[in-house]
Amino acid sequence: MNQLSIQAVSRSFAGPGGKSTQALLPVDFEVGENDFVTILGPSGCGKSTMLRIVAGLDFPSTGQVLLDGRAVTGPGADRGMVFQSYTLFPWLDVEQNIRFGLREKGVTAALQKERCDYFIAKVGLRGFENHYPKQLSGGMQQRVAIARALANDPKILLMDEPFGALDNQTRVLMQELLLGIWEAERKTVLFVTHDIDEAIFMASRVAVFSARPGRIKSDIPVNLPHPRHYTVKTTPAFMEFKARLTEEIRAEAIAAVAH
Numbered sequence: 739m740n741q742l743s744i745q746a747v748s749r750s751f752a753g754p755g756g757k758s759t760q761a762l763l764p765v766d767f768e769v770g771e772n773d774f775v776t777i778l779g780p781s782g783c784g785k786s787t788m789l790r791i792v793a794g795l796d797f798p799s800t801g802q803v804l805l806d807g808r809a810v811t812g813p814g815a816d817r818g819m820v821f822q823s824y825t826l827f828p829w830l831d832v833e834q835n836i837r838f839g840l841r842e843k844g845v846t847a848a849l850q851k852e853r854c855d856y857f858i859a860k861v862g863l864r865g866f867e868n869h870y871p872k873q874l875s876g877g878m879q880q881r882v883a884i885a886r887a888l889a890n891d892p893k894i895l896l897m898d899e900p901f902g903a904l905d906n907q908t909r910v911l912m913q914e915l916l917l918g919i920w921e922a923e924r925k926t927v928l929f930v931t932h933d934i935d936e937a938i939f940m941a942s943r944v945a946v947f948s949a950r951p952g953r954i955k956s957d958i959p960v961n962l963p964h965p966r967h968y969t970v971k972t973t974p975a976f977m978e979f980k981a982r983l984t985e986e987i988r989a990e991a992i993a994a995v996a997h
């Protein structure tokens with residue numbers, strides 16, 4: 739059985755003047771346990787909408803999402819979400835933000851501290867434990883959000899352009915961090931990005947969305963060997979994936995602009 743099953747999920751939104759916008763056409767998509775699926779597609783094609791539906795933060799107009807065979811009806815600790823924009827609790831410091839979910843789950847204070855310290859070090863924020871979000875740069879806030887999601891140890895990580903605001907060097911380090919965690923712990927990940935290199939580097943599968951109304955246009959397995967080192971990005975096999983995906987995305991980007 740697949741861990742996550744997206745069954746004929748569509749979404750339309752009511753718009754101004756009673757006109758509705760079809761954000762997603764019915765999408766069928768199966769995600770197996772330990773899959774690392776990256777999602778590429780033009781702006782406005784419904785990627786965030788689909789992720790929010792899987793997270794239980796929004797509801798489909800038709801269809802349903804099953805997680806381990808049970809219908810998703812709302813958010814849950816089994817799914818960890820990292821958004822495009824920063825979503826820390828402004829009234830909590832870095833450490834309290836990261837420990838929040840663990841505390842809610844009733845994890846002991848000692849274990850909260852241990853996991854928190856581990857991920858603070860991993861995302862390079864040692865020394866900032868007691869800073870509040872407004873005292874951090876955008877990229878630092880995003881790293882806290884990533885540490886918080888990882889510390890909670892959810893079954894599925896739902897990540898919506900989580901590295902979009904980071905500088906290129908930090909971004910590559912975060913890709914390696916996330917991939918290393920995936921290689922060690924084999925989490926299930928759905929990861930939206932606009933960056934083709936990033937999509938290939940981390941994925942076991944790349945799903946390409948069509949222009950709005952979105953549907954999944956292709957679903958490409960990435961069989962590059964693990965552990966993957968950033969040097970894989972210069973190999974012929976990587977370049978082949980990149981050339982193919984660049985063509986696919988280009989066609990959809992043109993269709994999106996011509997809309």
Ligand SMILES: Nc1ncnc2c1ncn2[C@@H]1O[C@H](COP(=O)(O)OP(=O)(O)OP(=O)(O)O)[C@@H](O)[C@H]1O
Binds near residue numbers: 752783
């Ligand atoms: N809450 C909402 N109310 C009305 N329309 C919405 C809402 N959320 C999304 N939409 C519409 O749904 C469509 C898809 O939006 P979505 O945010 O899912 O796109 P996306 O693929 O994530 O784009 P991007 O790459 O720019 O983040 C857009 O046309 C958008 O205007």
Ligand SMILES: [Mg+2]
Binds near residue numbers: 786787822898
């Ligand atoms: Mg989006």
